[in-house]
Every structure is written in C-alpha cells, then in structure tokens.
Amino acid sequence: MSNLVLAITEQIDGQFRKVTFEALSEGRRIASATGGSLAALVLGSDVGSLADELGKYGADRVLVADNGALADYTTGAYTNVVGALIHQESPAVVVIGATAQGKDLSARLSARLDAPLAMDCVAVSIDDGQLTVTRPMYGGKILAEVQMDGDPKIIALRPNAIAITEADGGGAVESLEIDPGESKIKVLEKTLETGKVELTEADIIVSGGRGMGGSDYSVIETLADLLGAAVGASRSAVDEGWRPHSDQVGQTGKVVSPNLYLACGISGAIQHLAGMGSSKVIVAINKDPEAPIFAKADYGIVDDLFEVIPCITEEVKRIK
Amino acid sequence: MNIVVLLKQVPATESLVSVAADGVSIQTGDLKWVINPYDEFAVEEALRIKEAHGGSVTILSIGSDKAVEAIRTALAMGADTGVLINDEAAIGRDALVTAKILAAALKGMSYDLIIAGQRAVDGDNYQVGTAVAEYLGIPNISLVIKAEVTDGAVQCHRTIEGGTVVLEAPLPALFTTQRGLNEPRYASLPGIMKAKKKPLETKTLSDIGIQPGDLEGPSTRIVRMTPPPERAGGQMIEGESPQEKAAKLVKALREEAKVI
Ligand SMILES: Cc1cc2nc3c(=O)[nH]c(=O)nc-3n(C[C@H](O)[C@H](O)[C@H](O)COP(=O)(O)OP(=O)(O)OC[C@H]3O[C@@H](n4cnc5c(N)ncnc54)[C@H](O)[C@@H]3O)c2cc1C
Ligand SMILES: Nc1ncnc2c1ncn2[C@@H]1O[C@H](COP(=O)(O)O)[C@@H](O)[C@H]1O
Numbered sequence: 001m002s003n004l005v006l007a008i009t010e011q012i013d014g015q016f017r018k019v020t021f022e023a024l025s026e027g028r029r030i031a032s033a034t035g036g037s038l039a040a041l042v043l044g045s046d047v048g049s050l051a052d053e054l055g056k057y058g059a060d061r062v063l064v065a066d067n068g069a070l071a072d073y074t075t076g077a078y079t080n081v082v083g084a085l086i087h088q089e090s091p092a093v094v095v096i097g098a099t100a101q102g103k104d105l106s107a108r109l110s111a112r113l114d115a116p117l118a119m120d121c122v123a124v125s126i127d128d129g130q131l132t133v134t135r136p137m138y139g140g141k142i143l144a145e146v147q148m149d150g151d152p153k154i155i156a157l158r159p160n161a162i163a164i165t166e167a168d169g170g171g172a173v174e175s176l177e178i179d180p181g182e183s184k185i186k187v188l189e190k191t192l193e194t195g196k197v198e199l200t201e202a203d204i205i206v207s208g209g210r211g212m213g214g215s216d217y218s219v220i221e222t223l224a225d226l227l228g229a230a231v232g233a234s235r236s237a238v239d240e241g242w243r244p245h246s247d248q249v250g251q252t253g254k255v256v257s258p259n260l261y262l263a264c265g266i267s268g269a270i271q272h273l274a275g276m277g278s279s280k281v282i283v284a285i286n287k288d289p290e291a292p293i294f295a296k297a298d299y300g301i302v303d304d305l306f307e308v309i310p311c312i313t314e315e316v317k318r319i320k
Numbered sequence: 321m322n323i324v325v326l327l328k329q330v331p332a333t334e335s336l337v338s339v340a341a342d343g344v345s346i347q348t349g350d351l352k353w354v355i356n357p358y359d360e361f362a363v364e365e366a367l368r369i370k371e372a373h374g375g376s377v378t379i380l381s382i383g384s385d386k387a388v389e390a391i392r393t394a395l396a397m398g399a400d401t402g403v404l405i406n407d408e409a410a411i412g413r414d415a416l417v418t419a420k421i422l423a424a425a426l427k428g429m430s431y432d433l434i435i436a437g438q439r440a441v442d443g444d445n446y447q448v449g450t451a452v453a454e455y456l457g458i459p460n461i462s463l464v465i466k467a468e469v470t471d472g473a474v475q476c477h478r479t480i481e482g483g484t485v486v487l488e489a490p491l492p493a494l495f496t497t498q499r500g501l502n503e504p505r506y507a508s509l510p511g512i513m514k515a516k517k518k519p520l521e522t523k524t525l526s527d528i529g530i531q532p533g534d535l536e537g538p539s540t541r542i543v544r545m546t547p548p549p550e551r552a553g554g555q556m557i558e559g560e561s562p563q564e565k566a567a568k569l570v571k572a573l574r575e576e577a578k579v580i
Contacts, residue, residue, distance in 0.1 A: 017481070072485070075450070075460055098446070100480040104462045107450035110416055116538040117416070119446050132543065137444050141337040142346065144545050150538025184459040185489045188475070192483035200481060204580070227580060245465065245500030246479060251333050251441055252357050252499045260579040271333045277548065281577045283569065298554035299572055301565045311566030316580065319570065 003036030006091040006152070008082060009054070010101055011044055013192070018201050019097030021057050022162040026124055026155075027095040028058030028169070033126040036092065038169060039063055041085065043078060045071035048175070055171020057164070062173045069180040072187045073101045077180035079108045084178045086113060091152045093131070098156035099200070106156045116148035122161040122257075122278065139251040139274030159200045160257045161278070197230040199249065204260045207232035207249055207276075211265015211286065211305055215242040219309045220264060226316055232256070232276075234266045250275035264305045268293025285309065321375030321469065323366040324429060325399065326422060326436040326449060327359040329383050329390035333441060339545045346545070355390045358437025361497035364504040366435050367398045369469050376400045378429065382410050382421055388520065396507030396515035403429075407524045409532065414540045415443065419451035421535070425528045426456060433474060434494040438463055449496040459489040465500040 007027035009020040024040055031038040040059035042051055044066065051062040063085065069077050082105065086094065094109075096102045098120045110117035122143075123134040130147065133155055137144050199205060206224040208217055208231070217231060224231045233243035235250055249256055251274035261279035266272060268284070268291055276282070277296065284297035285305045294300040301308055331337065331351040340347045355363070366377040377399040379391050384406060391402035403425065410421050426434065434456075436449030453460030465484070466477035475488045479498050489495075507515070525532075557572070559565035573580045 012481075073480075074487070075462075079454075100463055100478070103446045104450055104460075107415075107447040108454045108460070110447065111419060111451035111454035114416075114538055116414075116540050117447060118540055119415075120444060135444075136548070137442065137545075138331070138335075138337045138346070139333065139441055139444070140548060142339065142545050143548050144542045147541050147543050148538070149541065185461065185487050187485060188488055189486040190483065191485075196482060198481045245498075248499065260573065260577070269334075270336075274333070277551070281573070281579050282551070283573070294556070295553040296551045298551070298577065299569055300554065300556045301569060302556065303562055303565060307562040308566055311562045312570060314563075315566045315570040319574065 002090050002092060003034050004089055004091040005031040005036055005038045005093045005095065006086070006089065007038060007040045007059070008094065008096040008105070009040055009042050010097055010099060011042070011047060011050060014050065016050065016053065017097060017099065019099060019157065019159040021164045022159065023095045023097050023157055024054065024057035024059060025165045026157060026162050028165070028167050030093055030095070030124065030126060034092070034129065037061070039089070041065065041082065043070045043081060051173045052171065055169045056166050058167030058169040060170045060172070062171055063176050064173060065176045065178055067180055069183065072190060074183045074185045074187060075104055075108050076183045076185060078105050079112060080181045081178045082109055083112050085176065086152060094152045094154045096154070096156050098158050102156055106154050110154055113152070114150070115152050115154055116150045117154040117156065118146050118148060119156045120158045121155055122158050124155060136278065139271070140277045141274070158255070158257065197228065199230045199232055199247070199254050199256055202230035202256070202258050204229035205232045205256060205258045206262045206264065207234065207266060208237060208264045209234035209266030210236040210240070212237060212242060217243070219306060223309055223313045223316070226313060234272050263293050263297070264309060266293055267291050268296060321369060321373045321432050322378070322430050323369060323375060323433045323435065324378045324380050324426065324431045325359065325362045325366050325394070326434065326452065327363065327379050327381045327390060327394060328356045328440045329353050329381065329387040330356045330440055330442040333357065339547065344542045344545055353386060353390065355393055356437050356440045358439060358497045360504040361499065361501045362435040362437055363394045363397055363399060364502045365467060365497065368502065369433065373469055378403060380422060380425060381405070382418060384411055391520055392515050393507055395518045395520070396511040397505055398511060401518060402520040404520065404522045405525070405528065406522050409535065410525055413535070415445040415447035416451060416538065417535050419448045419455060421525065421530060422448065423452050423455035424530050425523070426452065428528060432491045433469070436494060436496045438496040438498055449494060453494040458492050458494055460494040460496070461487050461489055462496040463498040464495045465498050467495060467501070
C-alpha cells in the first residue's frame with residue numbers, strides 16, 4: 001500500500017462541480033499530513049481539456065479516463081474503472097464528493113473493494129497519522145467521530161462543508177486505458193434545469209414555507225436572483241404542491257450547508273432543522289415571535305414576510 | 321414479480337436524540353420507533369408494483385425483537401411476508417457488514433426486484449442498498465422518484481443535482497427511494513387484523529449461512545459522539561418599520577456576518 005491519496009472528481013457537461021475542488025483541497029491536506037501525494041481522477045467523455053485546471057488545487061497527477069461509455073454516470077461502468085484503478089494504484093485514502101453520483105459510486109466501491117467508507121463527512125483530521133472524520137447522524141442531531149480500519153479508506157465529503165484552498169501541484173496529466181466493461185444499465189434520458197442554482201451547492205439559500213400562503217414565490221425568487229441564491233422550501237410547501245420535491249430541505253429532503261440560509265414563513269420543525277442546521281448563518285423571518293426557528297437563527301425578524309422581503313431586496317440593491 | 325423490501329426500524333424523526341454514557345451510542349430509553357421514512361416509500365412502491373403486475377412483497381429486516389412491530393406495520397399495509405434477522409452479532413453493525421448480512425439472506429430468497437431506502441435516518445449512511453446490489457452482482461439505481469416495471473426491466477427516474485436521469489436496468493435489480501416517489505398508504509384496520517396472521521420468520525446468522533468469523537474485516541468505528549454545537553439563538557432585529565428592519569439585517573449580514 002502506498003501513501004497516495006486519490007481524489008475522484010465529478011463533472012457535469014464539462015464543468016467540475018464545486019465539491020470536486022473541496023475534495024481536492026481536503027485530499028491535498030491529507031496527502032501533506034501523511035507525506036503522500038495527491039492524484040485526481042477525471043472520468044467522462046471528451047474531458048481531456050478539463051485536466052489542466054486541477055493542478056491548481058494541489059493535484060500532483062491528473063489521471064484521465066476518457067471513454068464514450070463514461071459520458072453519463074452509470075454505477076457499473078464507473079465502478080469498474082475506479083475499482084480497477086484502485087487495484088492498480090493502491091491508494092491509502094480515496095476522497096470523493098457525497099453527491100448523488102458520489103454516494104452511489106462510493107457505496108458500490110466500498111462493497112467491491114471491501115474497503116471502509118465514511119459517508120457525508122463534514123470534517124477530516126489527522127493526528128499522529130490516525131485519520132478521524134466527523135459525520136452528522138440522526139439528521140444532524142449528533143456528530144460522530146469515526147475511524148476506519150481497512151484500505152483504502154473512502155471518505156465522501158458533504159458538499160459545501162470543506163474549505164477550498166489552492167495549492168501548487170505538478171498536475172502531470174496521464175491518460176488511463178481502463179475498460180469500463182458492459183453496462184447493464186441504459187441511460188434513456190437526461191434533463192438538467194439550466195441556470196438554476198443547485199441547493200446543495202448554493203452559498204445562499206432563500207427558503208419559503210407554509211407562510212408563503214400559495215405557489216407565488218416571486219418575492220423570494222426576486223431576492224434569490226439578486227443574491228445568486230437557490231430557492232428552497234419546507235415540506236409543507238411541497239406537500240401543498242407549491243414547490244417541486246427537489247426544492248425540499250430537511251430530513252426527507254436535501255441536506256444543505258450554505259453560508260447563509262434565510263427561512264421565510266417556516267416554523268422550524270425538527271425535520272426541517274435536520275436539513276439546514278449546519279448552515280453557517282441562519283436568518284428567520286416569521287410573523288410569530290414564538291416560532292421555534294428563532295431559537296436556531298442568528299438573526300430574526302418578526303414581521304410579515306411579504307412586507308419585509310421586498311425591503312430586503314431593495315436594501316441589497318442599494319448596497320450592491 | 322417477487323419483490324423484497326429492505327426495511328429498518330429507526331427512531332421517529334421528531335425524536336430528541338442524546339448521547340449515552342458510553343459516549344459512542346445514543347440513549348434509547350424513551351424513543352418512539354418507526355419504519356425508516358424512506359423504507360416506507362419502498363413498501364408503498366412494492367405494493368403498487370405488485371398490484372399492477374402480481375407477485376409477492378417480502379419485508380427483510382435486521383433488528384431486535386421490537387423491529388417486529390415495524391415489519392407488522394408493513395404487513396398491515398399489504399406486504400405478504402416478513403423475515404427478521406434477529407441476532408446480537410447482526411444488530412448495530414456498520415453499513416458494509418449490514419449489507420453483507422442482508423445479501424447473504426437474499427441469496428436464499430427469490431427476488432426479481434429489491435427496493436431499499438436511500439438512507440436510514442439514524443446512521444444516515446446512504447450505503448446499504450447500493451452495497452447489497454454489489455454483493456448480489458445486480459445493477460442498482462439510487463434516488464428514484466418514479467419507477468415502472470416493464471418486460472423484464474425496471475425504468476427509473478433518478479434525481480441528480482439540478483435534474484433527473486431516466487435509466488433502465490434489467491431485472492433482477494435494486495433501486496433506492498427518494499421523496500416524491502409516492503405517498504405511503506396507512507395500514508387499514510382490516511389490514512392490521514390480517515397482518516397478525518401473515519408469516520413472519522425470525523432467523524439467526526447461522527440460519528442464513530453466516531459463521532461468526534465471516535463478518536470480520538474492514539470497518540468503521542464511532543470513537544466519539546457529541547451533540548452539535550448549540551446554536552446560540554441570536555439577535556432579534558427590532559425596528560419601527562419593515563424598511564428599518566430590512567436595513568439593519570442587510571447591514572448585519574454584510575458587516576458582522578460577512579455573508580453577502
Ligand atoms: C417523517 C417526517 C419527515 C419530515 N421531513 C421534513 C422535511 O424534510 N422538511 C421539512 O421542512 N419538514 C419535514 N417534515 C414536516 C415538519 O414536521 C413540519 O410539518 C414542516 O417543516 C412545517 O413546515 P412550515 O414550517 O413551512 O409550516 P408551518 O409549521 O405551518 O409554519 C409556517 C410558519 O409560517 C409563519 N407565517 C405564516 N404567514 C406568514 C407571513 N405572512 N409572514 C411571515 N411568517 C408567516 C407562521 O407563523 C408559521 O411559523 C417531516 C415530518 C415527518 C413526520
Ligand atoms: N438493519 C437493516 N435492516 C434492513 N434494511 C436495512 C438495514 N439497515 C439499512 N437497511 C436498508 O438500507 C437503506 C439505507 O440504509 P443506510 O445505508 O444505513 O443509510 C435503508 O433505507 C434500508 O432500506
């Protein structure tokens with residue numbers, strides 16, 4: 001076994017997801033703390049030109065698996081390629097983003113390689129060579145420190161939890177010839193909403209709950225657009241049919257950790273907090289001064305959201 | 321169509337959870353236990369597929385005596401049979417070992433389709449379903465909001481960041497659930513009565529061919545559990561008018577919190 005750290009990158013339509021840079025940054029820190037080196041793996045079709053960008057986040061080597069069969073993520077093909085590469089390179093640690101793709105791939109890899117996996121980690125520490133990760137459990141009601149026995153140790157990082165740092169890496173590009181094999185799964189269709197900020201990657205989220213009173217979210221959308229923010233919702237708003245399921249934040253929705261979370265007309269039920277409690281700064285706007293959300297918010301405004309939010313929008317415009 | 325649902329009993333989502341004296345587990349004293357919400361979606365979907373295509377729905381769970389309740393609830397919703405693996409050496413293991421045990425049990429069962437939750441909301445591992453599929457050597461599709469069984473295959477709409485992908489896997493296959501898939505039914509009174517007579521088998525590890533040494537290997541170990549840092553309920557922004565409050569908030573977000 002080497003002391004190589006392998007960071008698995010993720011791109012969608014030719015652009016790396018932000019969590020890729022987070023995984024590389026953490027990978028660099030682990031490599032530096034263990035006297036190892038960092039390799040980044042890029043998978044996809046026609047992705048060769050992307051490789052250059054990665055040296056700047058500390059990758060010593062950039063391994064590129066460019067193959068038509070990897071154009072879209074499928075569990076089988078991706079697991080075959082990454083699994084074979086891991087056999088070949090024997091990394092000590094594998095870092096990946098805990099996205100829809102990363103969760104699926106890391107879980108399948110863990111079983112294939114008989115390697116321990118810690119999912120959705122928010123911090124990594126190394127003390128005397130001992131790797132410890134922190135991961136939320138019970139919807140964030142508990143933080144667990146976890147150690148792993150076995151190799152390689154697979155760490156899947158929660159998006160938006162890890163600081164991105166630039167570092168010098170050689171970034172030597174190597175192309176890989178690994179057969180993705182036959183895929184049992186066929187991709188029939190892919191639909192991406194363009195121009196929409198993804199909730200799990202957003203720096204700022206403006207969320208509306210039952211207090212929105214209907215499907216007209218324009219006050220929230222206007223503010224969100226101005227801030228480059230994503231729009232979220234409580235389960236009640238989704239159950240009412242005001243917002244799509246993909247907007248739901250919470251224990252049965254998305255888990256997010258933006259820098260700023262504005263909860264508008266949301267009471268602060270424990271299942272909602274499970275999805276946004278790790279936000280860095282929380283603002284609550286609610287007309288009920290007793291709403292439980294205020295106990296978790298850094299800043300609270302008691303008022304009608306339809307009165308306050310347009311004023312916030314004006315104020316942001318004024319200072320920008 | 322023989323469908324198996326992987327089901328875990330977990331503390332209800334509204335539970336307050338605190339760390340036990342050993343520092344590496346939680347206090348279970350007065351928790352209310354329910355079917356993992358994502359597994360409830362799995363049960364509902366299995367029932368709908370059975371209603372459309374015929375066949376049977378089997379609930380498979382690893383758990384202690386109290387997990388019988390969760391399986392009975394699924395039987396009351398309409399599932400046909402239950403299998404509980406109740407063995408001290410099987411309960412509370414990490415995700416990979418859990419998946420190995422479930423896969424061993426499945427090898428002795430007949431299945432065309434397996435449905436699991438995307439995650440159990442206790443450990444939040446997002447791992448067991450996918451790992452089971454690997455151990456069985458069958459394809460898996462995770463985070464599914466729509467599933468349709470056609471001739472020997474299942475078509476699934478899978479959610480990804482910012483969109484959806486439609487995928488097709490030949491059976492046997494496994495998929496994991498995402499909210500949006502369905503609204504689980506409630507168990508009816510007649511359903512609850514019938515459930516009492518439905519077969520529920522309890523098995524040990526040796527019943528499914530696992531010897532004590534088989535489960536050694538890589539593992540994840542919790543070395544410490546802590547409550548998350550208390551959010552010190554912050555500052556209420558006062559003002560005469562919405563404009564004044566808005567101005568103070570924006571100033572604070574810009575100058576104090578530095579987030580906009
Ligand atoms: C198994 C399970 C899983 C769940 N998962 C989730 C989940 O993932 N996400 C989630 O969000 N919930 C989840 N819930 C539901 C959760 O328990 C709450 O019911 C839900 O979060 C409440 O949504 P809300 O805050 O929008 O609505 P409410 O609790 O009804 O609160 C609405 C708030 O809006 C305020 N308001 C009304 N009008 C205005 C106005 N004009 N201006 C300002 N404020 C106003 C009110 O004072 C009130 O505080 C789950 C529940 C269960 C049982
Ligand atoms: N003890 C268990 N018994 C049966 N199924 C389980 C068990 N643990 C996990 N699962 C299944 O695997 C899914 C994902 O769990 P996890 O990987 O622990 O988050 C759950 O939603 C269940 O469908």
